[in-house]
Amino acid sequence: MVITLRRALGALAATALMLTGTVAAVAPASVAAQTISTMTGIRTGQNPGFDRIVLDLTAGPAPTVRYDLVDELIADASGEIVWLTGEYFIAVTVTPAAAHDDAGNPTYPGPQKFRTRNLRNVMAVAVTGDYEATLSIGLGVRSRTPVTVFTLTSPNRVVIDVRH
Template sequence: MTITLRRALAATVLMVTGAIAAVTPVSAAAQQIPAMTGIRTGQNPGFDRVVLDLSAGPAPAVRYDLVDELIADGSGEIVWLTGEFFIAVTATPAAAHDDAGNPTYPGPQKFRTRNLRNVMAVAVTGDYEGTLSIGLGVRSRTPVTVFTLTSPNRVVIDVRH
């Protein structure tokens, strides 16, 4: 194969690859971070449930830690919350604001949960760089299960009684 033919073939491959890349849209889910729109709580047989309602987008990865105190993301300040023990939950990617910085969650940043047996209070402890942080104050240290559901997106936190 001659150098001229190789160059022509390479140029053709580059043009075709560029054309394909130009018409292939980036998926909306890859661009969109799910935003929290609500927090719901409920008592179930054997466990209390806290649900974070999220807008469309990729389901976030979730994790939790049993902690001695809840810390606000960004400031590092202690978040004072009713409870004997504390559970810190994070969801990534997730936020509590839209692209313009406006809050997407209209509810209180902290509230008591008088209708639950173990979970005493819930607080939004962080909304920073695609990570949403929630803190729970609980009466007793019991098993915790955290998972996501889709259609619609939700983060579910179950705390045994």
């Protein structure tokens, strides 16, 4: 029965090709191009009780954000260790997001790694990955304290609060 159905569908497709001379293909919805937010800046600030890191993003769907307390920061794609000032490390992933445009040009003009001397707990920040619609940021911190990560919209932002 399955073979007969396949043959019938194949014959129907061949007939349609002969009659129209063209073949139309429909891409599945999951393959359709989607617009993702791109990072344009990283801001830092000290607040009473916590240090704040803000990732500024362009318009697009609000990304999902996750963080992990890790022993070392690993660069996405290469798997190399990212050396960063800090006693402990926080790895933050933002998806879907990027730090480059469709042509591969960077949308974030700042440094890939920098010290944050104005903050009490966060010592340094690094862009650890920009690969396959996943943007990764690493933080080097003085002490393990609670971390809160969330997104804001209009404009899109990722907020990382690290307690002192």
